[in-house]
Amino acid sequence: MDATVRQFPNSTASDASVERPSREEAEAAVRVLLRWIGDDPDREGLVDTPSRVVRAYEEIFGGYRIDPAEALGRTFEDVAGYNDVVLVKDIDFHSHCEHHMVPIVGKAHVAYLPHDKVLGLSKIARVVDIFGRRLQTQEAMTQQIADTIKDSLKPRGVAVMLEAEHMCMSMRGIRTRGSKTLTTAFLGAFRDDPVAQTRFLTMVYDRR
């Protein structure tokens, strides 16, 4: 493994030191898949495809090499005593399901109740992007976003909702088109307070 590449596994159950194959090995694996689907990896249109796919994977799955807690960056305290909910909604995200490695496409809505300090707004979208660029289940991704904000910022509460279409359900398998899966994680002050949860959902669904 390239020792200069830091990796952050997507589960506490997996090992960060899992050996990383070389780029050549990864490209050879793509050639095998091209043959498996019935195409000819040596035809002109496909000769560069293995290297393109590996480069694309570096980007699409780049979230394993970024520490989400670090990405949240600095906090700000000078917000004139603002202490109410902060919601960033309609954050577009792409991920890939860990069962079929095909896309999950959706929106994330992330809110927290500050405890004296706030986050840079873009950093919330960055955390969504980092977890999205790993193999995921929607449930795990929802919980990971909430836990990262809770652990780094120590706010009074965190609420996360993801709504997404799973291409493994629309392109293949059951082939349901357009169905959406909704998942929520409510932590701290949101956890046992239906009023706070309803307020979050009202703010998310207010489309004016």
Ligand SMILES: Nc1nc2c(ncn2[C@@H]2O[C@H](COP(=O)(O)OP(=O)(O)OP(=O)(O)O)[C@@H](O)[C@H]2O)c(=O)[nH]1
């Ligand atoms: N809970 C959960 N399930 C997911 C997610 N993404 C995909 N799945 C499901 O993972 C399951 C895998 O089921 P399996 O029976 O092992 O695989 P499969 O034969 O390909 O299943 P089908 O999709 O029903 O054809 C499917 O029901 C998928 O819909 C996710 O984010 N969360």
Ligand SMILES: [Zn+2]
């Ligand atoms: Zn799937």
